[in-house]
Amino acid sequence: MGVTIKDVAREAKVSVASVSRALNGGSGVTAETMERVREVAARLRYIPHGAARSLITRRTHTIGALLPDLYGEFFSELIRGIDLAARTHGLQLLVSSSHDGAAEAATAMHAMQGRVDGLLVMSPHADAAFLRQNLPVGLPTVLMNTVLDRDDYPALSVDNGGGARLVVEHLIDAGYRRIAFIQGPAKNHDVAEREQAYRDTLAKRAPGSEAIVLPGDFNEESGYRAGRQLVAMHPRPDAVFAANDMMAIGCMAAIREAGLRIPEDIAVAGFDDVPMARYVSPALTTVGVRIAELGKAALEQLMTQIEGRHDGTPPAHIRMPADLMIRASSTNERSRKT
Amino acid sequence: MGVTIKDVAREAKVSVASVSRALNGGSGVTAETMERVREVAARLRYIPHGAARSLITRRTHTIGALLPDLYGEFFSELIRGIDLAARTHGLQLLVSSSHDGAAEAATAMHAMQGRVDGLLVMSPHADAAFLRQNLPVGLPTVLMNTVLDRDDYPALSVDNGGGARLVVEHLIDAGYRRIAFIQGPAKNHDVAEREQAYRDTLAKRAPGSEAIVLPGDFNEESGYRAGRQLVAMHPRPDAVFAANDMMAIGCMAAIREAGLRIPEDIAVAGFDDVPMARYVSPALTTVGVRIAELGKAALEQLMTQIEGRHDGTPPAHIRMPADLMIRASSTNERSRKT
DNA sequence: AGCTCGGATGAAAACGTTTACGTTCGGCTC
DNA sequence: GAGCCGAACGTAAACGTTTTCATCCGAGCT
Structure with a gap:
């Protein structure tokens, strides 16, 4: 043809x-x-013909990205960072998303074999055993936001613990004491780290207070439901820290509906700093995670691996710093309170 | 290896x-x-080995997507729609974005040769001559939001004209008369259609009023700048229709800063219905374009082409309907005004 | 027993490139 | 004018598959 x-x-x-x-x-x-x-x-x-050419040159000028989803600001931003970095290297992007099950993720990985020069993996199913079993051998790989017991692969991740700690410290410093936390999806490792830091910081910096944890699933609606629960509690929490921004926004809607003021009655904070965060009113205090930078850094890391410059050092595990963005939803100037 | x-x-x-x-x-x-x-x-x-396999089977189980950008809600949503549809067909997605120049877009197209079974193209450079010159011959292709003089390729696009007409009609019906328009990037075809419909509808439905057009580039900041100009005009427009939501949101910020009320003093409307639109306050009246559906429809169209079911009918050019989403930013109950 | 038929298997071609290796040829040096 | 060297070019192998075709073998039939 x-x-x-x-x-x-x-x-x-x-x-x-x-x-x-x-x-x-x-x-x-x-x-x-x-x-x-x-x-x-x-x-x-x-x-x-690309396939014929890369069959013999063993180069595809393509890198694969395995993501759990494409929906929402987080992934949009992540892909953008990866894409931006990729095109400075003249690379194409082969994306694969929405692996609900481990089997599906494995299939996606296999489909990459021979079509990519390297792999960027972010997957809830990506534990060490799974990777060892399913990654094409010899294919350069960098992990993103993935928990790993051993240091087999280089990895990049967001400093969830540090970010969450900053939020809780900020709330405590601002005088809030009864601080609730809205969880994300059950098996999400990022969420687990955020929750752990929430508990630790609370225990260390506000010894008397107890942890109040509500379920959530990262969607705005689950934040709304958590907000409904929140305003009905006795005694009522005076601040809430949601595991991501969308839930925080949903929660704000519930608080407003209950006739309460933000941040005078209840302060709200999120995580991610999605673009929307600064446009809601009051503007949402949150944690900026520089997602695009994470994508870019992951790709650069992958490139050094592809170009064979392993300098003998064991694969690095880099934590991307998280910045506290203090906005109106938590900046009530009130002094201590019980 | x-x-x-x-x-x-x-x-x-x-x-x-x-x-x-x-x-x-x-x-x-x-x-x-x-x-x-x-x-x-x-x-x-x-x-x-994928490349070896597809070299002989002439199937890659991959479709390519050429997009001008990956940034923002629009593309995020578009990719999601494409991806969702792709995975029901068991296909991977090879994306290529940010072609600033025609040469770059051509390179990206060429890089797809032999790596994809079909192509989804959305590019400002994609006029008929360019496509004929650069598209690999015999590669099934579907165009998205692309102006085409002849019907060489099937195409899908948003009903920009219809959507803009609905907005302007709505504003006029609500009693607004001095309606301004904020443009998008100069050579953007979608924007041109929206502006044309704005002018036409205004002329037809509110014969006395004149068109007031301000420059913009789709970014929030340009909306803010347009807003600053707007509030300083004499006589001041009483409504503004931005070519997309982000500019509308920037414009709202400028209006608020000037101490004016929305929608009492100035009504605001946007285009796209990004998720953020319903969270700003007042919630933004806009046009919902079902972007994910457009992506899905484009991919389905492509599949029929790939599977060789050309039924002899000339390639279809489908317009995706656009829905008016009336929200608080334009629902001031005021009767006529000069 | 001889024959045919069909299923399992292997050898080899094919896909479209790149590249190692010969071959040719012109020009240069002596 | 013979010999040599290097540049230009062609031949063929190689990349890792799938698939066509031939071969082999055992079972069933007459």
């Missing part, structure tokens, strides 16, 4: 080898034949 | 042909040898 290198060779009256030389480096051919070949190739609209 | 089919064949003491048969359909081999081959393949962690 398509026009191949042979067609060009025949038309230009040279061998396929010369066509290849003329179109690539250009060394080893006369300026004249190169000219002629290029002209013919353009006229015939010859475009090299 | 990787383990190939030959390794499996040697280890299982059969020919590569039998390995291939055992691992694929399974027909043409004894149950016993199939068992043995599968065991060996699993033990060796054999994963077929």
Whole structure:
């Protein structure tokens, strides 16, 4: 169907080898034949067949990204960071998302074999055993936000613990004491780290107070439900820290509906700093995680691996710093309270 | 480096042909040898080489998506729709974005050759001549939001004109008369359609009023700048229709800063219905364009083309309906005004 | 017993490239 | 003018699969 290198060779009256030389480096051919070949190739609209080419060069100029989802600001931002970095290296992006089950994730990984030069993996199913079993051997891989018992692969992740600690410290410093926490999806490792830091910081910095934990699933609606529970509690919490921004926003809606003021009656904080966070009113205090930077850093890490510059050092595990963004939803100037 | 089919064949003491048969359909081999081959393949962690396989099968199980950008709600949503549809067909997604120039877009297209079964194209550079010149011949292609003089390729696009008309009609019906419009990027075709409909509707439904057009570039900040200009005008417009939601939101900030009320002093409307639109206050009147559905529809269209069911009918050009979402930013109950 | 038929298997071609290796040929050095 | 060297070019192998075709073998039939 398509026009191949042979067609060009025949038309230009040279061998396929010369066509290849003329179109690539250009060394080893006369300026004249190169000219002629290029002209013919353009006229015939010859475009090299990617699969055939990468079969022999062992290079695909593509990197694969395995993500749990594509929905929402977080992944949008992550992909953007990866894509931006990828195109400075002249790479394409093969994305695969929404692996609900481990089997599906495995299939996606297998499908990458021979089509990518390296893999960026963010998957809830990606424990060490799973990876060892399913990763194509010898394929450079970098993990993102993945819990790993051993340091088999380089990994990047958000400093969930540090971010959550900053939030709780900020709330305590602002005088809030009964601070609730809204969880995310059950098996999410990021959430677990945030919750742990919430509990630890609370215990350390406000010894008398107890942890108040409500369920959630990262969606706005679950934040709304948690907010409904929250306002009905006795005694009522005076601050709430949601495991992500969307739930915080849902929670704010519930608080407003109950006729309470933010932050005078209840302060609200989130996690992620999605663009929307600064537009809701009051603007949402949250943790900025520089997601695009994480994507970029992960790709750079992958590139050093692909280009074979393993300097013998064991694979690094980098934590991306998380910044506290203090906004109106928690900046009530009130002094201590019981 | 990787383990190939030959390794499996040697280890299982059969020919590569039998390995291939055992691992694929399974027909043409004894149950016993199939068992043995599968065991060996699993033990060796054999994963077929995608490029080699698709070189001969002429199938990649991948579709390419050429997008101008990945940033923001619009593309996030679009990719999600495409991805969702793709995975029901068992397809991977090869994305390529941010082609600033035509040359870059052409390179991206060429890189797809031999790596995808079909192409989804959304590009400002994609006029008919460009496509004819750069699209790999014989590669199924569907266009999205692309202006085309002839009906060479099937295409899907948002009903920009219809959506904009609904907004302007709504504003006029609500009693607004001095309605301004904030433009998007200069060469954007969607924007041009929206602006045209704005002008037409205004002329038809509110004959006395004149068009007031401010520059913008789709970013929130340009909306803010337009808002600053807007509030300083004499006479001041009493409504503003931004070519997208982010600019509308920026504009709202400028209006609020000027001490004016929305919608009492100035009504605001946007386009796209990004998730944020319902969370700003007042909630933003806008046009919902079902972006994910557009992506899904485009992919389905592409699939029928790939599977060779061209039923002789000329390629369809489908318009996705746009729904007016009336919210608080424009629902001031005021009767006519000069 | 001889024949045919069909299923399991292996050898080899094919996919479209790149590249190692020969071959040719022109020009240079002596 | 003979010999040599290097550049240009063609031939063919290689990449890892799938698939066609031929071969082999055992079972069933006459």
